[in-house]
Amino acid sequence: MTDKNATPKFAGVWTMIFTDVHFWVPTIVLLAGLVVLHWIR
């Protein structure tokens, strides 16, 4: 028997993460860092 609440709860956490500025600031900096690394290597 599956837990009916499990999926909505999981989806809810991801929604909170993706709408959190604390997630996007490091993510964008990480992508920029990869671009710099690609250039200088």
Place this chain on the structure above:
Amino acid sequence: MILPSIESARLRKLQLVGIVCGFGAGAWLGAAEAPTKLVKLGVSPLVVSLLMVVGVFLARWSLPALIRGTGQVRADIRQAPHLIVWGILAGCLWAVANTLTIFAIRDIGLSIAFPLWNINSLLGIFWGYLLFNELRDAGKIRWLTVLGGALLMFAGATLLAVASSAQSPAEHPLRGIFAALGAGVLWGTMYVPYRKAYLTGMNPLSFIAFFTIGELGTMLTLAVAYGGGPDALFHQLELAKPVLFWLMLGGFVWVIGDLFQQYAAKYIGISRGIPLSNTNQLWGLLWGILVFGELRGLSTSLYAQVIGGSLLMAAGAGAIALSSVTGKEHARWKQAADREGQRYKVDAGYVETGLSGNDSTNPGSQVSIQSARTWLDWLLVIAATTIFISLAVLARAPNMALNWPALAALAAAMLIFLFACGIALWKTTRFN
């Protein structure tokens, strides 16, 4: 739910622990960069970085298991599962930054690259203020101290960068400066996940466990993608066999420094913790000049520039560190912690005990009972120890001129910091 205040005596103790850990982090992080000098021996920078990360991975799974047991990690996952994402993200940032530092060292040298990537402290102050209420309601004097310290650090970094243009050993100094600055930005931003985790009450020993997954995954991907594929990487690893131990040891040393840095970030915030741990720049300079003979044969004025720049940076870091957190500012930290707890529905008791350095699995106590270790913990410790001993047996001393008395003196200083930080953490928080 609003979290209760931490009593002022407890707050002072935690700040003192944070300051001691910040200085300890500087000594150990500074020493950890020394093995990257081996890049000049013909090992690819990506392989150097990968091998350091493997050492970091081993240390990061075995040290927490030895200190507290992996039970703490499971408890933290139950309370705040969303932080796994930030742990992995921080690991990715670290891996890219560390790779950039290897290129920076190759292009402009350790003594110069260090202060450039240490701009991460300025960024840490910015993110701490903007995202986590650090330095809010701190008063004019503390603002002045922090900003004055930041300006001193900037002046010191500029002086060192100017000196670099006169003695850079590389064909691509501009590329090296970009690499070092890029690493600084990535590392400065890496403290956003750190601070988020510790405001929520997570134990630093748990956070670094998730961190390693992002770190090793990113580093492997970079090494395969930029190293010419799996076969080329394997070939490079074969070539690096004699120095495997030294590079992984560098990673191990780095983990100890980083652990202290994490505790500093937790108890004095990133705006103060990062500048303190950035005294690693001075330690890096000492290793570079005393042990590896860097900057030999330069003019007196260039020596004065490099040393003066380093002292300016250290003075700036010291000023920032001495601007202690007031009760009002700490109340703003708690507001940020409340916000995190409410957003992700984390238990308020867990957040409060974590912030006050108590045991989240035993909220009533000032310090925790020692967590029980399982067979898994001992297995992790034994496996990591076995790997390191095996590699040490295979290792050959790099064919480099080293100043051994200076090396022994610096190693002794590191051990003193290790004991001082370990005792302070144990007495006050039982490593919580």
